[in-house]
Amino acid sequence: MVDDRDLECVIAVAEELHFGRAAARLNIAQPALSKRVQKVEAHLGIQIFERNSQGAAMTAAGADLLGHARDALSSWRALEGTAAMLRSGTRGTVRIGAVGSAFYEALPTLLGRVASRLPDVTLSVVEMETPETLDALSFGDLDLGFIRPPVAPGIRARTVWEEQLVLAAPATSPFAARGGVAVAELGHERVIFFRREAGPGYWDRVSEMFLSAGVAFDPEEAAGHTSTILGIVALGAGVSIVPSSARRFSPPGVVYVPLAGDHPLPLAVVTTAAVPSPATRLVLDSLPQRPATPARILHEV
Structure with a gap:
């Protein structure tokens, strides 16, 4: 031969x-x-x-x-x-599923760094709700995911991004001119949100925030995506609680107001216990070892 x-x-x-x-x-x-x-x-x-x-x-x-x-x-x-x-691992394809709200700022920032460091690795990213992402990981249809913690047993997770929750209110709302709003003031507001099943980590965090303020969290589950929720808010139909990065994709008629106190919304990268592909390992190693935030630039490898 x-x-x-x-x-x-x-x-x-x-x-x-x-x-x-x-x-x-x-x-x-x-x-x-x-x-x-x-x-x-x-x-x-x-x-x-x-x-x-x-x-x-x-x-x-x-x-x-x-x-x-x-x-x-x-x-x-x-x-x-x-x-x-x-x-x-410097060449290959990494299949990624991510919650929709991660596309506002977290993924462009985090995966932009990865792409610059690993130019020959293809990042195949699709939007998925948390349950779909976890199922796809378990069946081997994804290499990694980005979801809102906590995660189920058997899933490896590392928080790589964190940002504050804010109030999204119609421009006609009395809250629109405020420099800040206490969660306790939202007790009588119509809150537009998504089904808990779509994103239990995010949903539970907001629910706990309301309960800690002595306010029941009983949202109107009117939409499945943050962009749709913001559209409903723009119509004056209610308010919502969204990540601060949603400002980047704001429809006309929506105002974002800081919430009094500290209300972080983390984003975790998740994998299964299976040995990752070489390219997946390099992507994981290129992500922050501690949570990045919109206001902080990390220099970790």
């Missing part, structure tokens, strides 16, 4: 037109080089070189084959290079 080293020998002889010089160039013994050239000729059933006292000359058939030999060697080296990158 002809291999890449055999092709190197043929190409070297073709370029040097001398077996001795070709052997010296490749740092091998001349008999070994001659044997490899003969191997290629036998395999193809074509005489590539005519040997003479001055060295070697290419036959017409050999000259016709030389370009193909160079292409084959180049393709083989590219194949080896790609395989090496796949083994190391």
